[in-house]
Amino acid sequence: MRKLTGIFLLALALAPAVPAQKSGIHREDMDPSCKPCEDFWRYANGGWIDRNPIPPQQARWGTMAVMNEKNRERLKTILEEAAAAKQPAAPHIRQIGDLYAACMDTAALDARGVEPIRAELDQIAKISDLAALRATLTRLQMTALAPASLFALPDLKNSKEMIANIGAGGISLPDRDYYFREDQRSQKIREEFLKHVERMFVLLGEPQDRAAEAARKVMAFEKELAGAMLTNVERRDPYARYHKMDLAGVNALTPNYDWREAFRLFHLPESTPVNVSEPKFLKKLDEQLTAVPLEDWKTWLRWRVAKNAAPHLSKPFRDEDFYFSSTVLTGVREPLPRWQQCSNTVDRLLGDALGREFVARYFPPQAKKRMQEMVENLRATLREELEKADWLAPETKKNAIAKLNAFYAKIGYPDRWRDYSGVEIRRDRYFESVRSAGEFNRRYQMSKIGKPIDRNDWGMTPPTVNAYYNPTMNEIAFPAGILQPPLFDMEADDAVNYGAIGAVIGHEMGHGFDDQGSKYDADGNLREWWTPEDRKKFEERTACVIDQFNTLDVGEGLRHNGKLVVGEALGDLGGLTLAYRAYRRSLKGKEGPVLDGFTADQRFFLSFARTWAVVDRPEAMRLRLNTDPHPLPRFRAIGTLQNMPEFHKAFGCKPGDPMVRPPEKQCRLW
Ligand SMILES: [Zn+2]
Structure with missing residues (x-):
């Protein structure tokens, strides 16, 4: 009786305040035949990877590519509506509609040779x-x-x-x-x-x-x-x-x-x-x-x-360019559908005009608010970590905290939208329209010289599935395009959001303290603010990660260049550590819920690994190993988790397991 009353009361008390949140677990995407401590990437993602071969139009396929595809579908709706809009449409709508329509008219391009x-x-x-x-x-x-x-x-x-x-x-x-x-x-x-x-x-x-x-x-x-x-x-x-x-x-x-x-x-x-x-x-x-x-x-x-x-x-030029740039270099078999190429072109050339429509439809104000809260929680967590970092001298600590406090966070989209009225778009002159927009943007960029920096400037357009840290402006930016499921899910429980977008926030913050970012101060100036001893200790920490990635076998005897990927790998390690502690902090001493048979900690790490459910074609993998400062996605998951005792504890991994680096070799940023 008492028990029943209890359940009833609990339901009454909780139902309105905490709507049922998704566990974020999709068992069908996992590979239970693989042990989590053997290869966590495979354990977390094997089912999805096996069911989703790389499409012939793609060099790489995975979580963020699927998100990108979804955003492209949304842009297609916007662009098709804009192209069909009756006059008089708003000028920016007319521009994106005309550029898209001009791009889609391949017969006209072909006729012009x-x-x-x-x-x-x-x-x-x-x-x-x-x-x-x-x-x-x-x-x-x-x-x-x-x-x-x-x-x-x-x-x-x-x-x-x-x-x-x-x-x-x-x-x-x-x-x-x-x-x-x-x-x-x-x-x-x-x-x-x-x-x-x-x-x-x-x-x-x-x-x-x-x-x-x-x-x-x-x-x-x-x-x-x-x-x-x-x-x-x-x-x-x-x-x-x-x-x-x-x-x-x-x-x-x-x-x-x-x-x-x-x-x-x-x-x-x-x-x-x-x-x-x-x-x-x-x-x-x-x-x-x-x-x-x-x-x-x-x-x-x-x-x-x-x-x-x-x-x-015209087509012979397009085909020739595609063959070398995509097939030879990255192994891609077929070009993207024309509409995707065209939506990419409009996004690249008239990013604010297209982005403002994307944001109006697909980025609600509540999303921005929840994201702001997470960013501030990560910032507060990092402040605590820095305060208790006993390896840093008081002076370095003070400078690091000043830098953290000054991080400027951009979420979703710019406060002001750019006006493209100087751009001339004609439906029957695609090439000239592209050039007009390109030159307009080039003049716009160059016109910034001699002026104070403008906080409204973004390095990515709103639908982009990515994020960045800009050291000279000391800012972190998260376009609306990445603030979408599964990385950021308004219906999902905090554990999975912290494991995914939380780790992304932490990653970008981590760039402020990586091999490059650590050389810039709170004002974004290139200036040494570490004591010589602390710089030396910091370099030992980075050397640990360089060594780890130099020695990780990525298949076919290939290796990363540790010095090339060290900044991103440090961002991942620092970022996940931070996201984990921020999640624990958000629980205020309680334990997170067990959902679908997984503890909150387990779901946090599964969610992190899912971000990196990404596979490259062999050609694309080699290209990336040679040129990309980011480690291969699979090793962003494995390499990071090998260093984290919190992960080892959550899944009961033991010394000697492949997912555990020997304790004396485990790397830490903080
Ligand atoms: Zn990065």
Whole structure:
């Protein structure tokens, strides 16, 4: 009797306040035949992985790709409605509708062939001296196709000020090492690249033998540039990329090119400070202006223009570009459906116009509020962790807490939407519309130089399934696109939300203290705020993770480059640790509910592992191991959990189990 009353009372008391929350567990997605302490990734995701082979249009497939696909479906609805909207529609609706419709009209693209870039190619053909070459390189700044591109970035040592930067580029393969590596796969890619460039020249109307010769010239030209570039590991050190100077200083590096021309193009005052990220590269490029025969420069410029335009030209160009960029490099068998390509293009070029519609329909204000609460709970947790971190000197601790307090959190979407009224979109002129939007955006970016930084600026569009930390603005950002199930589920219990989006929040916060982020202070300035002893201890912690990823076998004898992935791996480790403690903190000393036969801790870790239910094609996996600072998804789960005693306890894993690193080798960030 008493018991019944008790249940009744409990139901009465709890039902209105706590609606039934999903456990977040999908047993059919797991593989119970695999032991959690053997391979937790497989245990948590094996069922899903087996049922969901990589679609022929994708290089990688998994949780975030499925979320992305769902967001794309939503964008499709918005774009189809916009394209069909009766006049007078709101201007931004008309723009996204027109650009989408123009993109979908492949018959019109095919009918135009190479015509959209004909004028540009003719201009290149007319180059007859160094002055004309210089003028062309300046003009290419507008489309960011010049090998050394100007861009706006805060001064790394005075982050309140946006200054001009000159980057290093101009290569077509994914990374400079692709021009030099001698392994079989790299040699094969270079062979395919030569054939690809050759076929592209044939499409431009070049006879076969000359096309083959042109391809060799392009390769030789790019190899020279690649040889002067920093490696992707060297580039991780912000000090290696910081060389601030004035315009005269830049011009002293490039006796053959006057940067005043490029400054004029974007109306930059000559007093604008410049950071040359790779002076060695810039010098080399300048030498090439006179060392490389003019005809070879022209060959490369034609290639550059055609390659960049190919996805927006007729079918033979689109197919050729797809074959090399997707099939050869990543193993993808079929292009994305046209509507997905088009929604991606609109998202990339008119992100705010499309994003505001996405947010209005699919991102309720309650979602933003719950996310804000989680961010603040993680922040408070990290503050406590830093306060009790006995390995840090008081001074370092104080600086770290100041940095944490200053983290600026962006959630969902920008406060103000950009106005694209300067962009000219015509349904019968797809290529020109893409260029108009591209140039408008380029001018917009460049116009930031000389102005104070703008907190309203986002590095990703609202439907994007991703998040970021920006060290110079000391901010973490979570677009609405990632704040969707299963990563963020308004109907799910806290354990699964902390394991998924909580770990993402922690990951981005962790970037503030990784191998790169730790070099920036609370104001986003590149400044050493660690005592020398603490820096040394911090580097021991990072060395632990570097060693772990250097030695993890990812299959076929392949390994990660620990120094390349260390920042992301530290973000994962610090992030999950933090999310776990924040979850425990949110329980205020109680235990979380057992649901569907799993404890709250178990569901937290299962939810984390599900985020990384992602598989790459073998080609894409190799590309990522060479270029991606993120570890492979499977090892983001395994590598992180191997270091966490909280996980070992939740699943009863013992020393010697594959999911347990020997205690003396377990890595920790905090
Ligand atoms: Zn990251």
